[in-house]
Amino acid sequence: MKYLRPFKTWARTNLRVLSGAVISTLAIASEPGYAQITTLPSSPNLTFQTSGPARCANVGDWYTTNGNARATPGNSEQDTAATLCLPTDPPGNQTTNPASNRFHRFFISVTAADLAASGGAVTIQVEDAGTGGPLDEVDGVQPPGVPATIDYDPTRFRLLDPSGNVIATQTLTPAVIPGDVGRAVQFPPITQPGVYAVTSETGEYAINGFTGPFNLVQNNDDNGFRIIVTGVPDLLIGQFQGTFQNSVIAPGQNFNFFLLVGPGTTNLFLRNFDFDGDGSIGYLSPTGTAPSGPISGNATWNNGGNLNTGGDSVTVNGLPNAGRWQIQLNNYGATFTNQSLLEANTGTIPDPNQRLPIFDTPPRRAGNFVITPPTERRTQIGQTVCHEFQVINLFFTTDIINLTTEGTDPNYTVQFRDASGTNALTDTDGDGAVDTGILAAFNGTGTFTLCVTPQPGAPPQDNTQIVGTSFMDQRIRQQAVASGFPGADPVPTRQTVLKRTLIDAAPAGTTANFILVKRITNVTRNGNILPGVNFGAVIDDPGSTNDNDPGWAQIPLAGILALTDANPVRSGDEVTYTVYFLANGSTPAIDTSICDLIPGGTTFVLNSSQVQLGSNSPTAGGNFFTPLAPLPDNNSCTIQTNPNGALITDLGTVPNTPGSNFGFIRFRVRVN
DSSP: OBOOOOOOEEEEOTTOOOOOOOOOOOOOOOOOOOBSEEEESOSTTEEEOOOOTTSOGGGSOGGGOOSOSOSSTTOOTTOOTTTSSOTTSOGGGSOOSOGGGOSEEEEEEEOHHHHHHTTTOBOEEEETOSTTSTTSSSOOOOOTTSOTTSOSSOEEEEEEOTTSOEEEEEEEOOSSTTTTTTOOEEOOOBOSOEEEEEEEEEOHHHHTOOOSOGGGOOOOSOOOOEEEEESOTTOEEEEEEOOEEEOSOOTTEEEEEEEEEOTTOOEEEEEEEOOTTOSEEEEEOTTSOOOEEOOOOTTSBGGGOOTTSOOEEEEOOSGGGOEEEEEEEEEESSSOOOEEEEEEEESSSOOGGGEEOBBSSOOSOOOOEEEEOOEEEEEOTTOOEEEEEEEEEOSSSOEEEEEEEESOOTTEEEEEEETTSOSBOOOSSSSSSOEEEEEOTTTEEEEEEEEEEEOTTOOSEEEEEEEEEEHHHHHHHHHHHHHTOTTOOOSOOEEEEEEEEEEOOOOTTOOOOEEEEEEEEEEEETTEEOTTOOTTOBOOOTTOSGGGOGGGGGSOOBSBSOOOTTSOBOTTOEEEEEEEEEEOSSSOEEEEEEEEEOOTTEEEOTTOOEEEETTSOOEEOOEEEOTTOOOOTTOOOSOTTOSSOEEEEEEEEEOOSTTTSEEEEEEEEEEO
16 A cells, blocks of 8 residues: 655745745665784784686685596696596586686775875785795795796786776786795775775786696695785775685684674575684674584585585574674694685575675774765755765675764754655664665665755754764674774764755845645546545645645645545556645745656656646646656756656746735646
8 A cells, every 4th residue: 555645845936935845745655903004814824825717626725726626536736637627527526616707806995084094095015926935835946847937826916996997907927936036016006985806816827828738837826925005004804705724733723714794684604615624613693693613624615515515504693693703713723734715605505796705803893885975955944955965885795874963053953864855764773873774785875865944043054964874883893892802993983974055035125935835636546536535625734834824815725635544545546736836925936946856656647737827727837857857957856866757847937916926736646
């Protein structure tokens, strides 16, 4: 069932007198310390394991390799291509990761606050980017049979923008080994907020095109390096695709890894690969209720899965379990210096489109969003005007943005509403502040309005700041404080945007006033008037004084305020709206224009609009603009994006002389 109420109508004159405060609205129901530097990995006992796109998957890092996990028992990395990556291997032993995506992917979340703290730019460096450096587990010696003039294992790094476009490429291909040992590379500065990616791929075959036997090309699987960002102490850096490798044998080591789970997530699919049964693994949710999971065996995923299956299905029990999750590797590395491939997915299967990054440092903050744009709107005392704004979630998880206001003059009232300007926003996360509801990850966008009404005595200008804070940021900060992490700050990062409202004044010595009243004056179903409703009744709106002016005696305000539960509209019904207008000031209302935004859930009936001036007969009038069509300049519509269509009626000059200072606009909509 649907419920209809009249929606807002606005008017404009050359005196900038906006007459739009028709109160009746439409509603259709339906652990380590932190310094001024961020690194990944942050633990000295962890390195990266990096394979090349041509290397077979027996090294364990299936993200970057092209074949089976282990063709036959005992195969080593020096086996030839004829022995590895056999096309006859069972499908489950072949990675489904496409060749174009066989590289490590590291994500870096840069917020507006990060940019401000670092002087407007954040620079990413890769330390020890070259092969054979101190973070590697190889010595850089040229393999037998490979000419000394060929760098047998170059590495290519790319920086990608939030849309996945390549900003810069750094390829280390010196002619003589060990010319690239220990070398660092640096990318151009980042100056805009968003989630960026650094990708890494290595191996002669893919980069330099060396086509000799695979046993002569290492396609090194141990090119360790660090990603470093200076000037920002707790930037979020994690891995979407890649491995953390335990590089020492030390009995009893415990490693903790972390992931962030956004609101609205119902399931996680957590995976680990090739742990050789070394240690134990457990999962810890924000409420401490997540179960432990089995650790993987040699060259297999946990729960006995192959490269593309297997893992632990974990239920996320509601909003309390949104936030920071922990993967605990206990007593790990006592037997093997082994790679530790971990993967986190939302959902119930391994899905490359639903992967979550994994951190080796407990995040102390989260969230990344913007609110835009600043706007300036004009109105008059008692008349509501709505400022449109968008909230864009740049983060890699879902999020909820809480909304408050600051700086509002006491004689102005403000309210957050939906994009139509009719329905008030609510508190969906239970923290006492209205919010956007759940926004999707990676540029999930919500459109809303801030509706402002100046009251008697209001000054000519109001400057209201919309203040937004991230649910994820607040939750992660709370967890960090509760865990006792040094320097954890409980105050979430704010984003703001200015909404300026101006009051137009009439020329000195004059008073131009133009008021509107809106009513539902008919509903037809299958060509018949809806029974049981008196559309000719004159009803006083208790929430508005606009319908109390004596001038309305010239044109009784027939119609109802809303349809009740006893008379709900149905799909296909046609609803007639009538907007009554009255110029009751000491001067005429000049160059007057009225805008009606067609409410959501309905469609404007073409050629249905009529205009009556004074006692004249109604005539066709008004200009209808289809949904999302550009509106004319200086129009009086409250929502400039025109989401569902708009009817703009130019009345010209409306006299203030009784007998000709009134009239109406009438049109129909069809319920979808």
